[in-house]
Amino acid sequence: MRRLEVSNDELASGNSVIGIEGCMSNLNFGARAEVAVAKSMRKSPLQPVAKISPIQVAPTIRSLTPYEAVNSQAYVDARAAREEVFKLDWNESTIGPSPKVNDAILAALQGLRGLNWYPPLGGADLLQGLASYTALPGENLLVTNGSDDALALVCTSFLDRGDDVLVPVPTYNHFMVFAQSQGANVRTVQAADVFSKNLDGIRAAMTRKTRLLYLVSPNNPTGVVFEPADVEALCLEFPRTLVVLDEAYFEFSQVTGIALVERLPNLLVTRTFSKAFGLAGLRVGYLAADASILDGLRRVYNPKSVNSLAQIGAAAALTDLDYLHSYIAQVRVSKELLSQFFGSRNVEAYATAANFVVVRTGDLSRAMNLLEDQGVYVRDRSSYPGLDGCFRMTVGTVDQTRRLIERMSDIF
Ligand SMILES: *Cc1c(COP(=O)(O)O)cnc(C)c1O
Numbered sequence: 001m002r003r004l005e006v007s008n009d010e011l012a013s014g015n016s017v018i019g020i021e022g023c024m025s026n027l028n029f030g031a032r033a034e035v036a037v038a039k040s041m042r043k044s045p046l047q048p049v050a051k052i053s054p055i056q057v058a059p060t061i062r063s064l065t066p067y068e069a070v071n072s073q074a075y076v077d078a079r080a081a082r083e084e085v086f087k088l089d090w091n092e093s094t095i096g097p098s099p100k101v102n103d104a105i106l107a108a109l110q111g112l113r114g115l116n117w118y119p120p121l122g123g124a125d126l127l128q129g130l131a132s133y134t135a136l137p138g139e140n141l142l143v144t145n146g147s148d149d150a151l152a153l154v155c156t157s158f159l160d161r162g163d164d165v166l167v168p169v170p171t172y173n174h175f176m177v178f179a180q181s182q183g184a185n186v187r188t189v190q191a192a193d194v195f196s197k198n199l200d201g202i203r204a205a206m207t208r209k210t211r212l213l214y215l216v217s218p219n220n221p222t223g224v225v226f227e228p229a230d231v232e233a234l235c236l237e238f239p240r241t242l243v244v245l246d247e248a249y250f251e252f253s254q255v256t257g258i259a260l261v262e263r264l265p266n267l268l269v270t271r272t273f274s275k276a277f278g279l280a281g282l283r284v285g286y287l288a289a290d291a292s293i294l295d296g297l298r299r300v301y302n303p304k305s306v307n308s309l310a311q312i313g314a315a316a317a318l319t320d321l322d323y324l325h326s327y328i329a330q331v332r333v334s335k336e337l338l339s340q341f342f343g344s345r346n347v348e349a350y351a352t353a354a355n356f357v358v359v360r361t362g363d364l365s366r367a368m369n370l371l372e373d374q375g376v377y378v379r380d381r382s383s384y385p386g387l388d389g390c391f392r393m394t395v396g397t398v399d400q401t402r403r404l405i406e407r408m409s410d411i412f
Contacts, residue, residue, distance in 0.1 A: 060161070064180040067173055072377035079375060086404055087394075089379040091220065091249075091356050093278030094396030097313070098323035101279065104316035105309050119308040126311045129318040130286055134258055134271075139291050142298075145305040147248055147272035147285030152178045154212075154268060154287070157297045158242055159184040163211040168202055170194055170384035172220045172246065179212070194386030195222050195350060199230060206238055213238070216246040218253045221381050221392045223352020231257040235264045242293075245269045249354035251276030251328055258288050265290040275355060276324060277317045283307075284314040327397070331355045334401035338393075341405045345412040351395075360389045367391070367411060374407040 056062065076087045088094070096102075109115075120126075123143030131138045144150040151174070159165065161183030167176060169188040179186050189205040191198030206213065213234065217226040226245070235243050247269055250256050258269045268289040274280035284306055289297075317324070335351040342349035348360040361367040364382050368391060371378055378393040395401065 060183040061181055064177055067177045070379075075372075076377060083375055084403065086376040086396075086400070086407075088356075088396070088404075089377045089392075089394070090280070091275055091354070091392075091394050092280045093275065093327065093355075094394065094400055095278060095327065097278035098317055098320035100316045100320045100323075101313045104312050108309060108312045113308070115308065117308070118304050119306060119311055121303040123306050123311045123314075126284075126306070126315045126318075129315045133318050133321075134288060136258065136262065136288055140261055140288050140294070142287050142289075142294055142301065143306050143311070144270075144285045144287060145310075146274060146283040147246065147270040147287070148174060148178075149283075149305060150270040150285050150287040151175050151244070151246070153297055153301060154242075154244055154270075155179050155182050155184070157300050159212060164207060164209050165212045165214065166202070166205055166210050167214045168198060168219075170222060170381070170387055171214070171216050172248075175214050175246070179214075184211070188385075190385045195224060197224055197226060197230065199234075202234070203237070206234075206241065208238075208240065210238065210241045212242045212244060214244050214246065216248070217255070217257070218249045218353040220249065220354065221352075221356065221358055221379075221384065221387070221390075223350060223354050223356070223358070225253050225255050225353045226257070227255060228257040228260060231267065232260055232264065235260070235267050239266055241266060243267050248272045248275055251324065252331060252355050253353035254328075255353070261288045261290055265292055268293055273314045273317060276328060277314070278327070279310075279313060279317060282310040282313050284310045330397045331395050333398050334395045337398070337401050337405060338395060341408070342412065347412050355395050356392050357395060358387070358390050358392050360387075361391070361412075362389065364389050364391060370411045371408070374411070376404065376407060 072087055072089045076085045079085045126143055127138045127141055130141050130143070134141065142150070144153060155178040159179060159182035163182070163184040165179045165184045165186045167186055167188050169190050176186050187205065189198070189201050191201050202213070215226055215231065218224065231243065231245055243266055245257050245267065247256055247258065248271065250271060256269075257267065258271075261267050261269060268287055270285060270287045272285040273282065274285070335357060338357050339349060339351045342357075342359060350358040352358065358381065364380065368378065368380060378391045381387045381390045381392045384390070
């Protein structure tokens with residue numbers, strides 16, 4: 001066996017030639033090389049760098065407001081070993097995905113197709129499952145790394161500096177970051193009653209030049225649902241506007257405009273496996289649109305952005321729709337239980353068409369502190385327009401909800 005020795009001088013000069021044979025036959029090479037590099041760096045005659053000032057991000061990025069990713073995960077992890085903790089701040093499923101998902105991923109890890117290979121490009125197998133789930137031809141679908149990735153891709157491909165973008169608020173703010181990072185001019189429109197559709201307000205705020213309209217249905221956090229007829233009317237009325245319909249919570253409402261993409265070339269629908277399917281950790285989403293839009297997106301699209309295990313897991317989830325539907329049914333009953341609970345305490349609560357409720361309290365920070373004492377983590381949405389004093393709370397299974405209500409009985 002050839003021993004592989006690389007001198008510090010060789011490493012520092014970048015002149016060392018590392019034969020593949022040496023690499024393959026000497027498993028210690030990596031560690032040894034690291035030590036060598038560390039040594040060489042210590043004595044490297046680098047110039048002091050103090051005079052170089054930090055590199056600024058691009059001006060477009062400097063001016064945007066970053067998405068505020070506040071997550072209770074660290075607190076939940078710290079407590080979960082001792083007690084049941086209710087992590088209800090990010091609208092994730094409160095139970096794991098179908099057991100078929102874990103089985104499929106474990107089988108894949110033990111199977112022939114190794115992780116050394118790139119994933120099937122464009123999620124080929126998953127796409128088949130999605131075609132059947134959405135009742136759309138595969139040519140209208142694109143698989144993405146979560147639906148955030150789909151939203152970012154749409155913005156990258158369709159927005160330029162100064163483009164007019166309209167967003168009814170309050171809604172999912174992450175989209176604004178994607179649009180603003182393209183230099184687009186994001187305008188918001190807010191209804192007097194933020195729990196209403198406000199179609200007239202949206203129409204009035206649109207212009208012939210509006211390049212993109214972002215609708216979320218059911219909306220996060222208000223739960224407002226746009227019917228297919230609403231979406232179709234807007235698309236027809238504003239044929240030069242790309243209407244992006246974010247259906248992250250579609251499974252809970254069962255109201256969808258996805259079939260319209262076959263008729264409307266200016267509609268794009270995004271969906272995800274992160275919510276009802278319980279796969280937020282895998283990062284899989286998809287979008288549906290006319291083939292002409294997909295052609296545009298493919299100019300930037302990274303066909304290997306959804307990893308192999310995520311593709312396999314999501315495809316497996318689609319083979320167990322009974323599991324999905326039973327979870328959806330549980331959430332529906334739980335929302336009724338929560339409505340009754342808050343109603344009986346005279347607390348203003350909105351049971352939305354999605355898997356969360358919005359609750360308004362007189363003293364929000366007190367309520368949130370007491371909830372936290374009880375191991376209940378919810379999301380403060382009081383800074384959102386029209387939602388002063390409000391928190392958003394994910395809804396889970398019926399058993400969980402009964403225990404949750406017990407914990408809340410002394411608070412409200
Ligand atoms: C959670 C959420 C997303 C992000 O979903 P991922 O698929 O996990 O990226 C997108 N849109 C809305 C409205 C959401 O609430």
